[in-house]
Amino acid sequence: MSTLTNKIAIIGAGGVGATIAYACLIRGIGKQFAIYDVDRNKVDAETLDLVHGMQFVPMASVEGSDDINVCSDSDIVVITAGAKQKPGMTRMDLAENNTAILKQLIPQLMKIAPKTILLMVTNPVDVITYIALKLSGLPRERVMGSGTVLDSSRFRFLIAKRLKIAVQNVHAYIAGEHGDSEVPLWSSATVANIPLHEWAVAHHGRLSVMDRTEIYQNVRNAAYKIVAGKGATNYAVGLATAKILESILHNENRILPVSSLLADYRGISDVCLSVPCVVNRNGVEPPLPTPMNPAEEAGLRNSADTIRAAIRKLGF
Numbered sequence: 639m640s641t642l643t644n645k646i647a648i649i650g651a652g653g654v655g656a657t658i659a660y661a662c663l664i665r666g667i668g669k670q671f672a673i674y675d676v677d678r679n680k681v682d683a684e685t686l687d688l689v690h691g692m693q694f695v696p697m698a699s700v701e702g703s704d705d706i707n708v709c710s711d712s713d714i715v716v717i718t719a720g721a722k723q724k725p726g727m728t729r730m731d732l733a734e735n736n737t738a739i740l741k742q743l744i745p746q747l748m749k750i751a752p753k754t755i756l757l758m759v760t761n762p763v764d765v766i767t768y769i770a771l772k773l774s775g776l777p778r779e780r781v782m783g784s785g786t787v788l789d790s791s792r793f794r795f796l797i798a799k800r801l802k803i804a805v806q807n808v809h810a811y812i813a814g815e816h817g818d819s820e821v822p823l824w825s826s827a828t829v830a831n832i833p834l835h836e837w838a839v840a841h842h843g844r845l846s847v848m849d850r851t852e853i854y855q856n857v858r859n860a861a862y863k864i865v866a867g868k869g870a871t872n873y874a875v876g877l878a879t880a881k882i883l884e885s886i887l888h889n890e891n892r893i894l895p896v897s898s899l900l901a902d903y904r905g906i907s908d909v910c911l912s913v914p915c916v917v918n919r920n921g922v923e924p925p926l927p928t929p930m931n932p933a934e935e936a937g938l939r940n941s942a943d944t945i946r947a948a949i950r951k952l953g954f
């Protein structure tokens with residue numbers, strides 16, 4: 639366990655970075671926040687807006703700066719800096735630009751916070767997580783991406799809505815890429831321990847093949863729809879990232895589909911993608927043997943190939 643003081647650094651004071659800070663403050667996750675952005679006016683404004691609400695949340699400190707040293711000795715550094723999707727763009731279209739930012743940031747961060755855990759949110763998050771791992775030289779457990787934690791919560795929400803059941807009672811994961819090749823793990827999905835494919839309950843219906851197709855398409859296209867309507871996504875990713883931070887800082891051992899380096903997981907190696915993993919104060923443990931049917935396993939392999947191809951194109 640760290641002897642440090644629960645300091646969370648957030649790189650990037652944009653829509654995602656500021657919302658992560660807001661979600662953490664409201665939920666009392668972390669006592670000390672540092673926010674770093676190259677845009678001085680933006681980081682100053684977001685920091686002021688956050689500290690002006692301090693009376694109404696569990697006590698914490700927030701310091702914003704355009705000097706990266708504000709992040710010194712952080713327990714966790716969350717990276718949200720970088721370009722975001724514009725309407726019509728895929729997450730993969732951001733890879734080159736955001737890798738260049740990472741090449742600047744990671745060496746500096748390793749100097750001022752060598753004991754940190756890195757949590758990547760910048761897209762394409764699986765590619766960015768792999769590159770952060772390589773550039774930082776940190777052990778695999780200390781580098782993870784927010785992965786499909788957000789996609790899985792979208793998935794659960796849509797299943798819950800169809801079945802008229804509280805989302806907290808739905809257990810289901812999206813695995814693979816946080817992006818177009820992501821894989822819905824229907825075969826292991828349950829509600830109240832009842833496998834979803836067996837679920838047929840009066841007044842709560844059952845999922846047809848068409849329902850499933852629609853739900854998956856909605857999950858996969860959620861970001862495109864939100865970006866088209868409001869230019870970016872921020873609330874759900876803020877909450878999802880806050881949950882990952884809570885599991886790390888409070889040593890919760892929560893199972894989350896974060897993106898991490900795979901080593902011979904169902905024959906997949908040397909790529910970061912999401913499968914359910916235990917997350918705690920040491921970081922991310924190796925993936926769990928979550929059951930998958932052959933189609934899901936093939937989907938995961940395809941997702942790994944997609945991410946790996948993007949990583950190679952960037953020279954890593």
Ligand code: NAD
Pocket residue numbers: 649650651652653654655674675676677680718719720721722723732736739742743758759760761762763784785788816870871872875
């Ligand atoms: P944004 O444009 O609102 O904010 C990005 C911020 O990064 C800006 O304030 C900019 O000044 C800052 N920045 C750029 N280069 C920097 C550098 N070198 N150092 C420090 N700060 C720098 O974008 P956003 O909506 O906050 O999105 C941020 C990233 O998060 C995007 O890549 C987006 O695709 C990604 N995202 C990921 C998920 C996920 O689930 N993983 C969800 C939503 C968005």
